[in-house]
Amino acid sequence: MAAEPVLAAVGIRKRFGALTVLDGVDFAVPVGGAVGIVGPNGAGKTTLLNVLAGSLRADNGRVELNGRDVTGTRAAKRCRLGIGRAFQIPRPFGDMTVFENVLVGSSSGGGRRAVYPRAIEALDLCGLGDVANRRAESLGLLRRKRLELARALATAPDILLLDEIGGGLTDAEADELLETIAVLKERGIAIVWIEHIVHVLVRGVTRLVAMDQGAIIADGAPDEVMRDARVIDAYLGRQATS
Amino acid sequence: MTLLSVENLGARHGLLQAVREMSFEVSEGETLALVGANGAGKTTLLRAIAGAHRPSEGRVVFDGQDITAMPAYNRVRRGIALVPEGRKLFGHMTVEENLRVAGAAHREGRWTVDEVFDTFPLLQPLRGRKAALLSGGEQQATAIGRALMTNPKLLLLDEVSLGLAPNVVQTVYDSVARLIEGGTTIVLVEQDLARALAVASRVICMLEGRLVLEGAASSVTREQVTEAYFGLRGAAA
Amino acid sequence: MINAIIQGILLGGVYALLACGLSLMFGVMRIINLAHGSLALLGAYMTLLVVEHTSLGSYAALVIVLPGALVVGYVLQRSMLERSRRAGELVPLLTTFGLLIVIGNLLEHFFSPDTQSLPAGGIGTSSLHISSSISIGWFDVLTLAVAVAVIGGLQLMLSRTQFGREIRATSYDADTVELMGVNARAVYARATAIAVATAALAGVFYAMRSAFDPTSGGSELIYAFEAVVIGGLGSLWGTLAGGIVLGVAQTVGAQIDVRYFALAGHVVFLAVLIVRAIALANGIRLWGAASA
Numbered sequence: 037m038a039a040e041p042v043l044a045a046v047g048i049r050k051r052f053g054a055l056t057v058l059d060g061v062d063f064a065v066p067v068g069g070a071v072g073i074v075g076p077n078g079a080g081k082t083t084l085l086n087v088l089a090g091s092l093r094a095d096n097g098r099v100e101l102n103g104r105d106v107t108g109t110r111a112a113k114r115c116r117l118g119i120g121r122a123f124q125i126p127r128p129f130g131d132m133t134v135f136e137n138v139l140v141g142s143s144s145g146g147g148r149r150a151v152y153p154r155a156i157e158a159l160d161l162c163g164l165g166d167v168a169n170r171r172a173e174s175l176g177l178l179r180r181k182r183l184e185l186a187r188a189l190a191t192a193p194d195i196l197l198l199d200e201i202g203g204g205l206t207d208a209e210a211d212e213l214l215e216t217i218a219v220l221k222e223r224g225i226a227i228v229w230i231e232h233i234v235h236v237l238v239r240g241v242t243r244l245v246a247m248d249q250g251a252i253i254a255d256g257a258p259d260e261v262m263r264d265a266r267v268i269d270a271y272l273g274r275q276a277t278s
Numbered sequence: 279m280t281l282l283s284v285e286n287l288g289a290r291h292g293l294l295q296a297v298r299e300m301s302f303e304v305s306e307g308e309t310l311a312l313v314g315a316n317g318a319g320k321t322t323l324l325r326a327i328a329g330a331h332r333p334s335e336g337r338v339v340f341d342g343q344d345i346t347a348m349p350a351y352n353r354v355r356r357g358i359a360l361v362p363e364g365r366k367l368f369g370h371m372t373v374e375e376n377l378r379v380a381g382a383a384h385r386e387g388r389w390t391v392d393e394v395f396d397t398f399p400l401l402q403p404l405r406g407r408k409a410a411l412l413s414g415g416e417q418q419a420t421a422i423g424r425a426l427m428t429n430p431k432l433l434l435l436d437e438v439s440l441g442l443a444p445n446v447v448q449t450v451y452d453s454v455a456r457l458i459e460g461g462t463t464i465v466l467v468e469q470d471l472a473r474a475l476a477v478a479s480r481v482i483c484m485l486e487g488r489l490v491l492e493g494a495a496s497s498v499t500r501e502q503v504t505e506a507y508f509g510l511r512g513a514a515a
Numbered sequence: 516m517i518n519a520i521i522q523g524i525l526l527g528g529v530y531a532l533l534a535c536g537l538s539l540m541f542g543v544m545r546i547i548n549l550a551h552g553s554l555a556l557l558g559a560y561m562t563l564l565v566v567e568h569t570s571l572g573s574y575a576a577l578v579i580v581l582p583g584a585l586v587v588g589y590v591l592q593r594s595m596l597e598r599s600r601r602a603g604e605l606v607p608l609l610t611t612f613g614l615l616i617v618i619g620n621l622l623e624h625f626f627s628p629d630t631q632s633l634p635a636g637g638i639g640t641s642s643l644h645i646s647s648s649i650s651i652g653w654f655d656v657l658t659l660a661v662a663v664a665v666i667g668g669l670q671l672m673l674s675r676t677q678f679g680r681e682i683r684a685t686s687y688d689a690d691t692v693e694l695m696g697v698n699a700r701a702v703y704a705r706a707t708a709i710a711v712a713t714a715a716l717a718g719v720f721y722a723m724r725s726a727f728d729p730t731s732g733g734s735e736l737i738y739a740f741e742a743v744v745i746g747g748l749g750s751l752w753g754t755l756a757g758g759i760v761l762g763v764a765q766t767v768g769a770q771i772d773v774r775y776f777a778l779a780g781h782v783v784f785l786a787v788l789i790v791r792a793i794a795l796a797n798g799i800r801l802w803g804a805a806s807a
Contacts (some may be wrong), residue, residue: 076469077316080343125292139489177293202487203317204294230314233486259510268504271315275500326695354696366691368684379684382677383696428696 040103041121042067042226043195048097050080057083062150065195070227071239072258076271081230082245085197088228089121090114090126090190096244098223102194116144120193120225124200126180129175134164134183137172139216142190154222156192161219162186182216202233210236234262246270281463282432286483287336289319289326289487296322298487300336302328304432307465311478311495313471314505319487320467321363324434328360329353329467341431354383360379361438363467365421369410373420375400376409380427387429394423397453415446422453433457435466439473451477471503485509516770518649519714523766525651527759528659529724534716534739534754535666536710542749543686543706546600546607550614552736553713555620556729558584558715558742559722560626562633573633573723574685580719581712588711592704600703622729635723658720662758665713674753682706741784744791747802 041064052060058080065071073081086092088099096152099107106114114276115121120141123155128137135155142155159165167175175183181201186195198217205213205247207213217240221227231237238244238258246254246261248270261267282304289297297319304310306351312320325331325390328337337346345353356440368376377391398419404412409420418438425433435454439447447470454477458464468474473479475495483491483506491498506510519552533555540546548554558580591614633652642652673679678798681702684692690700719734740762746757748752761780770780794801 076462180293198318204291204296233509234315238510262508262510267501271469271507272500273312273472275472330690330694349698350693351696351698360694362691362694366688366694368687368691370687371680372681375680375683378677379680379692379697380695383683424695479713 039067040099041065041230042069042102043088044098044100045084045088046098046100048081048099049090049240050087050094050172051263052219054239057250061097061247061250062089062250063245064227065228066169067194068221068224068226069243070221071259072232072236072241072243073228073246073247074232074237074244074261074267079247079270080250081247082199082222083123084232085199088227089197115191117175118192118194120148120188120191120198121197122181122188122201123201124203126177126184128172128175128180128183128187130171132172134167134171134172135159135188137183138164138190141187142192143170144191154192158190160184161189161223162216177204178212180223181205181213185216185220189220189225193225195228196220197214198227198229198231200230200232202231202236204235208261214240238262279305279396280304281308281341282465283337283339284323284327285337285339286324287323287338288421289322289331290334291322295331295334296487298324298334300484300487300489302482302489302492304380304463306431306463307461308480309466309478310456310482312467313469313472313474313507314484315397317486318484320484321436322487324360324436324465325362325469328358328434330360330362347486351407353386354428354430357385358434359425359428359430359432360434361425363440364479365417365437366422367409367412367417370408372406372408373412373416374392376420376424377427380424389429390425391427394426397426397456398423400449414470415449417482418442418446418450420455422450426457430462432463434463434512435464436469437467437469439455439468439470443495447473448507473498483507516767519766519770520763521649522655523649524759524761525655525659525762526757527762528655528662529717529720529758530719530735530742530761531712531755531758532662532665533596533735534742535662535669535751536713536799537739537749538670538746538749538754539713540658540704540710541743542751544600544703544709545604546594547611547803549608549611549708549736550618551611551710551739552732553615553618554584554587554711554719555714555718555729555761556586556732558718559633559727560729561715562722563626565629566633571715572636573719574636577716577719580715584712585672585708585717587599588708591706592707593700597703601785619729626729628728628730630726630728632726633719633720633722641692652672654724659723661716661720662755665716666755667713669713670751678705689773698748709787738780741780745784745787750802753802 044064046060046062048058061084075081083092087094092110098105101117101119106117138155139159142151142158159168163183164182164186167179172183229241231238241258244258244261245252245266253266253270254264285301287297287300291376300323303311314320320494322331326333329348337344340356340358345427374391376396391428401414401419406491412420438450478495482489483503485506492500526779530540537548537551540548543702559579562576563572565571565579566573580759595610596607629662644650644651661702681697685697685699694700742758742761743754746753764783765776768775791801
């Protein structure tokens with residue numbers, strides 16, 4: 037008996053003018069699951085994420101959060117309902133301190149009394165306790181990414197959408213980022229992670245979904261998906277017949 | 279004879295290190311293919327060679343001269359031309375005007391407006407058409423023609439097949455093949471591995487700004503490239 | 516009334532001559548040069564110096580003043596405005612405002628506060644009498660002709676010459692044009708040189724038609740801005756049309772009541788702004804260059 041997925045997208049179709057960017061995508065994330073999304077440029081990964089997050093409205097299809105239909109719900113409300121998001125290029129509120137940045141997130145998590153404690157907890161979990169009072173713009177790249185995660189964590193999400201956060205890190209920094217994400221997973225937060233840096237991604241997820249030209253072409257264990265000829269063809273083009 | 283030498287080049291994009299410790303050489307008459315996933319640093323590398331992006335460390339040596347500090351327009355006068363990602367034509371100007379603007383470099387060579395129209399006959403009837411109104415393939419031909427107007431010794435092509443239908447891509451690559459036959463040295467970024475290997479003599483794969491694979495196009499296997507591309511051990515087709 | 520309209524059209528020529536440099540700088544570099552009027556005034560004072568110390572007349576003095584203005588414009592761009600331009604959208608406003616004040620103070624320091632004027636020669640006072648109520652000053656016709664010639668010349672330069680192509684390409688995409696071998700900064704400097712030269716020319720014609728002193732130029736600059744906006748930012752022929760529309764609005768307004776001269780112009784300017792704003796908000800493209 038499968039439990040209800042925390043996030044489900046059914047039959048998502050999206051066109052931009054004459055271009056079909058998402059062509060009937062079905063996608064579900066179980067509670068506490070960690071799913072990675074890969075695919076070449078233009079596959080529709082970011083569009084799918086935008087539809088899930090609510091910043092883009094699909095032409096057809098449904099999005100359900102914990103069984104509740106949120107297709108027509110806008111991004112800010114979806115955030116309050118439990119979807120968090122971390123962006124590719126971290127853009128903290130530079131003039132504000134790290135703590136204040138996280139506070140912005142925790143204020144939308146519901147419950148007036150819990151706002152401060154939640155923010156502090158998010159900071160600790162993401163390893164930012166020692167820089168809490170520093171101005172956000174003084175942080176280096178890794179800490180900025182952690183701040184993104186802390187801010188999203190402070191909104192008390194059931195599921196976190198990560199948009200290409202793996203870029204620009206050294207091997208050691210990537211390890212630290214994966215540790216932070218592991219901490220979030222331990223709290224039962226589900227994860228959907230779009231990524232181009234595949235070798236980092238496969239260490240942080242248990243399932244991989246590959247997309248190409250608006251459709252899902254593979255779905256399964258990370259190492260199997262990355263060996264799938266269709267997936268490799270999607271990135272590198274078809275094998276030349278000699 | 280080495281035409282281009284990139285030595286320990288590094289380049290940043292804001293806080294991100296887009297290119298790290300890149301070192302390689304290109305000999306005169308060679309065609310080098312640059313492959314790698316999105317965000318691997320290929321475009322940044324080409325732009326750094328062309329002078330459009332300031333490196334954070336390392337050197338670029340062209341035709342025996344250190345051009346690392348040289349602004350882009352001077353590099354064009356020395357013989358480097360870039361066909362940028364996305365074509366970047368001057369949309370409000372006609373095809374012919376786009377070509378003529380590039381003629382400012384005043385370099386000796388065979389390329390004139392008429393030569394370009396002979397090489398790309400599809401552009402002939404479009405001389406007076408505004409560039410923004412052209413189809414993808416026509417824009418790509420114009421962009422390549424525009425770069426050729428500078429009579430380059432080294433031509434840098436950044437994803438010339440992007441957004442084009444397969445038959446159009448074939449036409450573009452036919453003209454690239456003719457350029458290669460004519461002796462132009464080329465470095466090209468290409469997503470389609472088969473095409474890249476078909477036209478290049480050497481291939482380099484980048485991952486997160488680093489050079490992770492380098493070899494002759496004839497001997498490098500798809501498996502090797504796949505492994506280097508994703509950074510995964512044992513990823514095979 | 517017909518006379519008013521004719522005078523308005525001729526007045527438009529004066530405005531267009533001053534405004535075309537402003538239009539050029541904005542169209543090419545997105546720089547709003549608040550010191551444009553001051554540079555025109557500077558041109559007038561330089562011509563005055565030449566006329567007073569040589570045997571040259573006002574027109575002949577231009578042979579010295581205009582090349583000087585080209586140099587001033589070139590140096591101005593390379594030394595000050597280029598850095599300002601790269602520093603942000605609002606910085607050129609601050610820099611040119613500072614320049615406006617500096618030029619004004621320098622002129623007040625080195626020249627007397629008395630009003631002066633430049634000799635316009637024989638043409639200055641002669642006019643053509645078409646009827647009892649319509650009289651056309653030859654000097655005004657000359658000014659309009661010069662404005663049309665300058666704008667026509669600039670337009671021709673932009674559309675037919677290599678330099679003009681470089682300017683158009685640089686204003687469209689300065690990064691890519693450098694990849695084609697064009698030095699964008701040199702292009703900007705040449706464009707500013709031309710703009711300042713046209714300002715100096717306009718200043719000289721202003722000085723020949725009316726008296727000026729070190730504090731002049733303020734309201735003329737405002738009229739120049741209005742002409743540019745009415746005609747559409749970045750379009751030279753538009754600037755000519757805008758100047759004429761403004762001139763006619765002003766003279767017709769003055770017919771109704773002499774005090775309404777400037778007000779009538781401002782009202783028309785405001786109306787055009789509102790129409791443009793509504794069109795912009797609704798995605799409708801109006802006359803003028805690419806940007807609404």
